[in-house]
Amino acid sequence: MNSKVVAHAHNSDAADILGFWLYIMTDCILFGTLFAVYLVLHTSTSYGPSLKHLIDLNYVLGETMFLLLSNFAFGLAIIASYRKKGFMTSLMLLLTFALGLAFVFMEVKEFIHLVHEGYSWDVSGAASAFFTLVGTHGLHVSLGLIWILVVTMQIMTMGLNGAVTRRLTYLGLFWNFLDIVWIFVFSVVYLFGAI
């Protein structure tokens, strides 16, 4: 008797998730264009300093590890949510938040350091492209952090009901997507920049 209702709810949920997935796909294209800009402009340092001597790879490795650990902590939160353990899910989300915050903190500190060294966003085309690409990623991560807090509060107040679980799925896709973009950022910008 209820099967039709259930089937409908099931389909609309899947359609919602697909919609969010398509949004992430458009975000991929946004990052694709920023990568294209960076690849075209990264040699255009004009008379400004080049990034090569300012990169500290050990520092970037630390940033990368924080983001990867944060991604893993989110996976643990999802697994806890499957087992309907609301408290454990919130705890893992807070851990995800702390690790993500460490990433953003390190990135902002790096930006400040670069500007102090004279590698400001207005010195050359390469610097503008660098700050636009890495900054856009950092902005996404920062917005994701706020979102993590919101979902954590929803789990604490409403429990793991259908709507909250769906939002957790959206957030998971978003957070994982940011880590995937970061793979290409550290490879293309930092590692190739430092060779």
Add this chain to the structure above:
Amino acid sequence: MGGTSTDYGYSNKTFGVYAFGFILCIFLTLVPFYAVIHSIASYEYLAAIILVSAVAQFFVQIVCFLRLNTKTEQGKINVWSFVFTGVVAFVVIAGSVWIMCNLNYFMMH
């Protein structure tokens, strides 16, 4: 099993697959960083190490973390939209670099 019954087109995350993917990702991150920091090879080899590690980690994350798969109808839609996005991103990136290189070449010659 303890999984959800709703089909979002992503397989359920299990701790084993997740931990396996995580260890692979750490390995695939450390390898290129180590290679570049200690500059263990010539430019061509370093570039190859970076690219191969990045692409490998990309696929590890897609399979182990995002759990994209083609087992269900929904999963197929996700994968195909993903492939389509990859094609668009490739055209944008490769096209831009190609055009700008050409432009640069003809300005110099």
